[in-house]
Amino acid sequence: xxxxxxxxxxxxxxxxxxxxxxxxxxxxxxxxxxxxxxxxxxxxxxxxxxxxxxxxxxxxxxxxxxxxxxxxxxxxxxxxxxxxxxxxxxxxxxxxxxxxxxxxxxxxxxxxxxxxxxxxxxxxxxxxxxxxxxxxxxxxxxxxxxxxxxxxxxxxxxxxxxxxxxxxxxxxxxxxxxxxxxxxxxxxxxxxxxxxxxxxxxxxxxxxxxxxxxxxxxxxxxxxxxxxxxxxxxxxxxxxxxxxxxxxxxxxxxxxxxxxxxxxxxxxxxxxxxxxxxxxxxxxxxxxxxxxxxxxxxxxxxxxxxxxxxxxxxxxxxxxxxxxxxxxxxxxxxxxxxxxxxxxxxxxxxxxxxxxx
Ligand code: DAH
Numbered sequence: 001x002x003x004x005x006x007x008x009x010x011x012x013x014x015x016x017x018x019x020x021x022x023x024x025x026x027x028x029x030x031x032x033x034x035x036x037x038x039x040x041x042x043x044x045x046x047x048x049x050x051x052x053x054x055x056x057x058x059x060x061x062x063x064x065x066x067x068x069x070x071x072x073x074x075x076x077x078x079x080x081x082x083x084x085x086x087x088x089x090x091x092x093x094x095x096x097x098x099x100x101x102x103x104x105x106x107x108x109x110x111x112x113x114x115x116x117x118x119x120x121x122x123x124x125x126x127x128x129x130x131x132x133x134x135x136x137x138x139x140x141x142x143x144x145x146x147x148x149x150x151x152x153x154x155x156x157x158x159x160x161x162x163x164x165x166x167x168x169x170x171x172x173x174x175x176x177x178x179x180x181x182x183x184x185x186x187x188x189x190x191x192x193x194x195x196x197x198x199x200x201x202x203x204x205x206x207x208x209x210x211x212x213x214x215x216x217x218x219x220x221x222x223x224x225x226x227x228x229x230x231x232x233x234x235x236x237x238x239x240x241x242x243x244x245x246x247x248x249x250x251x252x253x254x255x256x257x258x259x260x261x262x263x264x265x266x267x268x269x270x271x272x273x274x275x276x277x278x279x280x281x282x283x284x285x286x287x288x289x290x291x292x293x294x295x296x297x298x299x300x301x302x303x304x305x306x307x308x309x310x311x312x313x314x315x316x317x318x319x320x321x322x323x324x325x326x327x328x329x330x331x332x333x334x335x336x337x338x339x340x341x342x343x344x345x346x347x348x349x350x351x352x353x354x355x356x357x
Pocket of ligand 1 (some may be wrong): 026172173174175214215253255256286287288309310311328
């Protein structure tokens with residue numbers, strides 16, 4: 001019995017894991033284990049012998065069982081220790097800021113422009129980027145022979161062979177949205193139409209896709225004076241400089257009469273552009289009183305309603321305000337550029353909260 005005890009207690013102490021402990025348990029105190037076999041031999045003993053051997057066997061069994069339980073507990077402790085050692089995490093480390101996306105300057109400036117005009121009662125209207133030549137040209141008093149069509153470097157959509165209808169175009173300006181909105185809403189009307197436009201042109205200040213914002217105000221008594229006030233309010237708010245002066249130069253657009261190109265006051269100091277000061281001028285948009293034919297094309301009576309319109313490059317005023325030198329970089333999707341010129345997505349531009357920060 002002492003041999004049995006020595007053998008099993010030694011094995012239990014050496015057991016490396018629960019599986020080998022279980023094997024030892026079966027061999028020692030399982031139903032067919034060595035202790036059970038010895039128990040069976042009790043029957044062949046004399047009563048005197050049995051009285052000695054019985055309790056000794058039971059004591060042996062108890063001792064092996066408690067050694068098994070103790071070893072099992074210490075193996076479990078060791079396993080836990082090992083897990084705690086390897087699955088370690090320093091919860092006191094400072095958090096790493098996640099890479100954040102930014103708002104593209106075009107989106108930012110569109111929001112800024114929208115916030116300013118909204119304050120003056122202008123709603124936002126939208127139209128399709130693929131449009132008919134009627135909306136893009138004819139309705140805006142640009143008939144097919146008109147030189148302005150050639151000047152616009154228009155992208156024409158392909159039609160199937162044998163289909164002789166005039167092709168659709170990628171809109172060359174946001175002016176067609178004037179017509180669509182007049183048709184839809186009638187007059188009086190006060191809208192801006194921001195969005196992408198397309199022309200076949202590519203250099204430092206031209207890309208085949210760029211952005212404009214159109215403005216249109218129609219009522220019974222709207223004049224050029226209203227146009228000038230609205231634009232001066234806009235530029236002062238947009239550039240965040242009080243009292244920016246504008247200069248109206250006589251010009252020509254088929255869809256306005258009279259027409260004017262508008263410059264804002266600026267100066268160049270050491271090659272640096274400063275808006276709103278000095279005696280230089282920078283052209284920023286085209287405008288005028290909406291041509292009666294255009295008002296009629298929009299389904300509104302030009303004998304009753306009149307108004308002003310303007311069209312301005314969003315990318316261009318973004319470059320001016322944020323000092324971005326090359327238009328092409330806007331559309332290169334270069335992450336370094338986007339992080340440098342991008343805006344926090346959470347700072348929505350408002351006139352009361354601040355346009356840009
Ligand atoms: N559509 C013109 C362009 O793309 C810009 C423009 C000029 C729009 C005068 C107007 C306007 O509404 O009155 O060059």
